[in-house]
Amino acid sequence: MGRHYIMRLLFVEQAVPQAVVSSWNDQKYVKEHLECLDSLSALHLWSETSLPGGLPGWTLSPTFRANLRIALLGGGQPWSVYSALEKDKHVRDANFLDQYALERWECVLHFMVGCHSKEGISADAVRILLHAGLMKMEEAEGSSPLITTEGFQFLLMDTASQVWYFVLQYLGTIQSRGLDLVECLTFLFQLSFLTLGRDYSTEGMSESLLLFLQHLREFGLVYQRKRRSGRFYPTRLAINLASGLKNARLNTADAGYIVVETNYRVYAYTCSQLQVALLALFCEMMYRFPNLVVGVITRESVRQALRSGITAQQIINFLHMHAHPIARRKDPVVPPTILDQLRLWELERDRFTFTGGVLYSQFISQSDFQMLRNYASDLGVLIWDNPSKRVMVVSRNGHDDVKRFWKRHRQDH
Missing domain, CATH: 1.10.10 (Arc Repressor Mutant, subunit A)
Structure with missing residues (x-):
């Protein structure tokens, strides 16, 4: 319209x-x-x-x-990518490009869930994950990055949204790499007008744009047989990047595959290592067959996920999103027992609330304590008090006001 x-x-x-x-x-x-x-x-x-x-x-x-x-x-300057090319001896079709893009993108997702593939990802890609807050470094020296709650939410997105978010985070660091943001953005939008399965020339590209092309190659947005090859193929990830097509999938194995039983057992009908690794974030894996994986949701496995920043609601959303078609016929899709227990295990970690404050003690008289306590209470900055021991705690934000009031009181008396 x-x-x-x-x-x-x-x-x-x-x-x-x-x-x-x-x-x-x-x-x-x-x-x-x-x-x-x-x-x-x-x-x-x-x-x-x-x-x-x-x-x-x-x-x-x-x-x-x-x-x-x-x-x-038909006006304007022609794009350099349309320069004449000889016929490619190693021509790639759409199926090959889809498979290549899927493998490259899953390398990033594998790294996030701690299931490192043989090819792995570059240190540059790791820096983007850390910059985006999708992963975090542990305090222990030499430790590997861990997925964050934002990272787990990222894994729940569809592939198109994942790629778009990742590229946005990459563009946020592009000027620190010495690249031209406008040039790179222009090239990204040009990619969305190219044809899947057709090769395009790199002739006329600047050095910074060629470097940008290599980064896109690593993420699976373009395919190049060799780094110095004079041609590249855009993949479906790049072509759909600016089109908003969320329904264009790289694979057809994204249908629901998880069945959760009331005995806390989880059955996953999948052969994907990535999907198994995602389950292992909050399940204790028990058996693995050619097309079936069996795990169990335990208190310890869920607590480990919670310590990593994953929330109970995110686990519930994941189980709903990837529920097997047979499980979707039931209402609710996930047994209520499991939903309640996940939330209870999360509440176990919220028994204490930590609030920063400043301690006031050693009051000479009860009247001084009561006067300052009432002042802090009226300001709404009193966190805790014990009249019998003449001790009270005020918030850090209210400390300066209470301190000034106390000094004025002492000067007047």
Whole structure:
């Protein structure tokens, strides 16, 4: 619908009344029409303006209109990636590129769950995971990074959202690498217009852009047979990156595969090492067969996950998201006993609440203690007090106010 509006306004120089734009759709699509108006306004593709007579109207952004005309009418400079290439002796089809992208991306996910693959990932990719807060370093020297609660939430996303989030975090560090942010962003959006299964030239790329290409290669967004190869193939991850297509999957093995029983046993019908590693984050693995893995949810396995920053609700969401189709026929999908126990195990860690404060003690008289205690209580900064021992604790934020009040009181008396 938005594309329809844009194309009808593209060659209209003056503003168009909003009533005219509304008339382009049937009344039964009013909801979609309003959502479209909000989206186009949020993207600043058009803006609201006033027509002669006070009528409200819409006008396209001049910059957007000019550039879209160039793109549609064949103007502007041709992209260097379209330079002529000889026929590739090692041509790659869409199936190969999908498999390659899946393997490269799963290397990153394997590392996050602690199941290091043979190929592994570079130190640069590890730095991005740490920068994004998806993993954290333990205090012990020489220890490996551990997944955080944000990292586990990241694993619950669909692949397209994962890649988009990861690339955004990478772009946040790009200037510290000496790369041009605008150049890299432009190239990323150009990738979304390329064709899956076709090779493109690297001729004319700057050194910084070639380095950026190697990083995309590691993440599975592009394929290059050799580092110095003069051609590259975009994968589905790169082509769908800027399109918002969340339903375009690299594999068909993403259907639900988990069955949870009331005896805390978990049956996972999968051959994927990554999916097994995800379960091992909060399950004690017992048996492994060619297409079936059996684990059990124990207090210790859940506490270990909680210590790593994973929450009980995230575990519950994971079990719901990946539930086997047979399990989905039941209501609830996960037995209530399991849900309640997971939350209870989490509450075991929340028996104490730690609050930073400042201790006041050694009062000469009970009246001084009572006076200062009442003042702190009125301010709302009193955390704890013991009148019999003339001891009280105030919050750190309120310490300065209470201290000034006490000094004034002592000077006056």
